[in-house]
Amino acid sequence: MMGELQRALADGGTGNAEVVRDLERGLAQLTGADYGLCVSSGTTALISALWAVGVRPGDQVGVSALGPSMTALAVTAIGARPLFLDCASPTSFGIAAEAAAAALRAGVKAVVPVPMWGYWDEDPQVLRALRAAGVPVVVDAAQAPFLRLREDLFELADVVCLSLHGRKPLKAGEGGACLTRDARIAQEILTLRNFGQSAAITGHRLDPAGPFAGRFGLNFKINALGAAWCLSQVADADAVRTRLQALRDTALAVLADRGAEWAEADQAPGVAEHGRYGLVVLCPSPADARALADAVGGDGTEVDSRRYRYGPAYRAPFLAQYTTHCPRAEELTARAVACRLEAFTSSTATEGVTA
Numbered sequence: 001m002m003g004e005l006q007r008a009l010a011d012g013g014t015g016n017a018e019v020v021r022d023l024e025r026g027l028a029q030l031t032g033a034d035y036g037l038c039v040s041s042g043t044t045a046l047i048s049a050l051w052a053v054g055v056r057p058g059d060q061v062g063v064s065a066l067g068p069s070m071t072a073l074a075v076t077a078i079g080a081r082p083l084f085l086d087c088a089s090p091t092s093f094g095i096a097a098e099a100a101a102a103a104l105r106a107g108v109k110a111v112v113p114v115p116m117w118g119y120w121d122e123d124p125q126v127l128r129a130l131r132a133a134g135v136p137v138v139v140d141a142a143q144a145p146f147l148r149l150r151e152d153l154f155e156l157a158d159v160v161c162l163s164l165h166g167r168k169p170l171k172a173g174e175g176g177a178c179l180t181r182d183a184r185i186a187q188e189i190l191t192l193r194n195f196g197q198s199a200a201i202t203g204h205r206l207d208p209a210g211p212f213a214g215r216f217g218l219n220f221k222i223n224a225l226g227a228a229w230c231l232s233q234v235a236d237a238d239a240v241r242t243r244l245q246a247l248r249d250t251a252l253a254v255l256a257d258r259g260a261e262w263a264e265a266d267q268a269p270g271v272a273e274h275g276r277y278g279l280v281v282l283c284p285s286p287a288d289a290r291a292l293a294d295a296v297g298g299d300g301t302e303v304d305s306r307r308y309r310y311g312p313a314y315r316a317p318f319l320a321q322y323t324t325h326c327p328r329a330e331e332l333t334a335r336a337v338a339c340r341l342e343a344f345t346s347s348t349a350t351e352g353v354t355a
């Protein structure tokens with residue numbers, strides 16, 4: 001990692017440094033995209049992707065009701081309005097077919113599925129129907145950088161957005177990335193990210209070219225020091241996988257040890273690899289979920305029903321103005337015990353296995 005940090009420093013640490021290009025190439029390879037564009041956060045990745053596919057102020061964007069407030073906030077940053085979409089069942093993070101159809105009728109300009117905690121349960125037909133109707137699909141995979149499908153994710157998604165925040169599986173401190181197979185979308189993202197400069201394209205490499213404010217754009221670039229750190233993780237992605245797998249085994253052992261009744265959240269049959277951010281189990285009732293969370297949580301860990309209350313995004317005060325009632329999302333979140341795998345690095349949780 002020191003070599004990469006030194007290279008980043010030699011280039012002034014900016015978002016146009018060569019280590020950033022290396023990270024972009026590494027993330028594209030990891031996910032199967034043709035183009036990777038690093039940006040300053042997962043939030044700016046979503047803003048950039050939505051802008052690049054044509055979302056503009058006043059538009060509506062369909063957003064999974066089970067996503068965090070960050071997903072819908074990115075929509076509102078453009079001046080667009082989130083339309084919250086209910087999930088397919090009270091055990092699934094996938095978007096309901098009826099909700100997608102209603103979003104189409106409402107004239108949404110994009111739809112954002114969110115594989116929360118790493119769980120992908122989208123119906124490929126639903127996403128294909130949206131795209132066939134001219135509605136781009138932007139996957140908020142901030143919590144699912146390792147998500148792999150047996151079929152090709154980029155056959156179902158126009159852009160996949162990652163967060164490289166320090167609490168996500170791949171870390172740059174702060175950072176994000178847009179991944180796509182679409183050269184035009186990639187160019188639009190670069191323009192927005194680099195103060196409105198157009199993109200010069202050589203093969204799959206994009207470089208900023210032309211004047212600032214050639215078109216609308218801002219500075220959404222990543223800091224190369226964070227990118228250098230992230231590059232060292234991407235270069236040894238199997239080590240990250242192994243570590244997260246061990247944490248998942250610990251988490252499952254802790255939950256099994258509590259003797260409660262639960263079942264893990266659904267995943268689509270087409271999932272080849274979980275997104276690897278968290279573990280979600282669903283209990284028979286909200287009271288069971290609270291009891292299990294308290295039993296697992298104890299002092300100081302994140303797995304705590306009081307501190308880590310999970311609900312549909314429209315519960316957040318600012319997002320309540322866009323309220324849509326999503327009964328299945330309400331039921332899922334009330335019965336869920338959800339935890340980041342990295343919460344289980346804490347000694348409290350690890351001791352729980354043997355206690």
Ligand SMILES: *Cc1c(COP(=O)(O)O)cnc(C)c1O
Nearest residue numbers: 041042043070071142143163165
């Ligand atoms: C963390 C997260 C974001 C925001 O990413 P930042 O890098 O913190 O801006 C967006 N969506 C989801 C699903 C997230 O988990």
